[in-house]
Amino acid sequence: MPGDPHNPRQPSAPLPDFCSLPVLFALLVVGALTVTLMWLAPGNDGDLRDYSIAVLFTSWLSILLTVALCKLRPWMQRLPWLLPYAAVWLLLVITVGASAAVLGWIDRNLGAGLSPASGFRFVRDSMLATGLLGAGLLRYFYVVAQWQVRVAAAAQAQVAALQARIRPHFLFNSMNAVAALIRVDPDAAERTVENLAELFRAALGSDQASLGTLGEEWSLVDRYLEIEALRLGDRLRVERDIDLPADLPLPHLLLQPLVENAIRHGVQPLRAGGTIRLGGHRVPGGVELVVDNPLGGTPATPGNGHGLRNVRERVRFHFGERATVSAQARDGRFVVSVFLPEAAHARTDRR
Known part of the structure; x- marks a missing residue:
C-alpha cells in the first residue's frame, strides 16, 4: 500500500485511456x-x-x-x-x-x-x-x-477551500435568528437549525470531487434561501423557471455559491431588496443554468469573484472545455450562465 514504510512500492504513473x-x-x-x-x-x-x-x-x-x-x-x-x-x-x-x-x-x-x-x-x-x-x-x-x-488536485483543493469558507457573520446571523425564534416560533427555529445542519454537512462533506444531482443542489439552495429570508424578509424575492430533470449530474456546491453571491452583491446592498431569478433549460448540445440578480450600489465586475472562479474551474474539470461559465451585466441585472454539455460527457471518473 502506498505510504506503508514496510512496502517501498512506488505509486503507479497513470496511463491515458487507450480505449478512447x-x-x-x-x-x-x-x-x-x-x-x-x-x-x-x-x-x-x-x-x-x-x-x-x-x-x-x-x-x-x-x-x-x-x-x-x-x-x-x-x-x-x-x-x-x-x-x-x-x-x-x-x-x-x-x-x-x-x-x-x-x-x-x-x-x-x-x-x-x-x-x-x-x-x-x-x-x-x-x-x-x-x-x-x-x-x-x-x-x-x-x-x-x-x-x-x-488539474484534479487543483479542483479538489478548490472544493476544499469552498467547503471551509463559511462566512462567520452568516453563521452568527443565523444563530441569532434561531435564538429569536425559539420563543415565538419554535417550529421555524427547528427548521432553521435543520437547514443549517444540512448546509454544514454539504460544506464539510468528504466526497469533494464527486458529482451530485441537480435536485440535491436545488434542495441545498432552498435551505440557504430559507435561512437568508429570516434576515432579509420581504426584501428577498425569488423567481424560478426550471425545466430540467432532478437527476441531472452536477458537481456538489456549484449553485449555492452563485446564489450566495447574488444575495450578497445584488439584494443585500439595495434598501428595497430585489428579486433573484433561477433558471434551467435545455439548449442545443446541453443544458444551461442561470442565476441573475439586480445590480447593487456599485458596478459589478464580471468574473472577478472567488465563487465564479471556483465554479469555472470545477465545471471545466468535470465537463471539459465545452462547458462554459459566463457573467455579465445586462439590462440592470447581473447574469451568470452555466452551460453544461450532454451528461454523457461528464467526467465521473475524476475522483
Whole structure:
C-alpha cells in the first residue's frame, strides 16, 4: 500500500485511456505523418502505390495497437512507478516487429512485392522507427496525464477551500435568528437549525470531487434561501423557471455559491431588496443554468469573484472545455450562465 514504510512500492504513473477515440486518432496521425515524411525524403524512389500500401499498413497497425492497449491497460496500470509506460513501449515495439515479420513472410510467399526484399531490414527499421516515435508519443501522453492529475488536485483543493469558507457573520446571523425564534416560533427555529445542519454537512462533506444531482443542489439552495429570508424578509424575492430533470449530474456546491453571491452583491446592498431569478433549460448540445440578480450600489465586475472562479474551474474539470461559465451585466441585472454539455460527457471518473 502506498505510504506503508514496510512496502517501498512506488505509486503507479497513470496511463491515458487507450480505449478512447483521441488515442486512436493520435496513432493514426503519427503513422500517416511518418510514412509521408519517409516518402518525401530525398533518395526515396517509392511511387504512389508504395506510399498507399505503407499508409494502409500503419493504419492497420494503429487499430491493432489501440485494441491491444485498451485490453491490457488494467494489467499494465498495476505496475509500479514508470513501468506502465515501459510496458506500453515494449508492447508497441514487439507488436510492430511481429506484424512486420508476418507481413514480410506473407509477401515473400505470395510474391506480391509489398515489402522490401530484405525481411530482416524491414523488421529492424520498423521496430526502430516505432521505438523512437513511441517514446515521443508516450512522453506526450505522460505529460498530459500529469497535467490532468494536477488539474484534479487543483479542483479538489478548490472544493476544499469552498467547503471551509463559511462566512462567520452568516453563521452568527443565523444563530441569532434561531435564538429569536425559539420563543415565538419554535417550529421555524427547528427548521432553521435543520437547514443549517444540512448546509454544514454539504460544506464539510468528504466526497469533494464527486458529482451530485441537480435536485440535491436545488434542495441545498432552498435551505440557504430559507435561512437568508429570516434576515432579509420581504426584501428577498425569488423567481424560478426550471425545466430540467432532478437527476441531472452536477458537481456538489456549484449553485449555492452563485446564489450566495447574488444575495450578497445584488439584494443585500439595495434598501428595497430585489428579486433573484433561477433558471434551467435545455439548449442545443446541453443544458444551461442561470442565476441573475439586480445590480447593487456599485458596478459589478464580471468574473472577478472567488465563487465564479471556483465554479469555472470545477465545471471545466468535470465537463471539459465545452462547458462554459459566463457573467455579465445586462439590462440592470447581473447574469451568470452555466452551460453544461450532454451528461454523457461528464467526467465521473475524476475522483
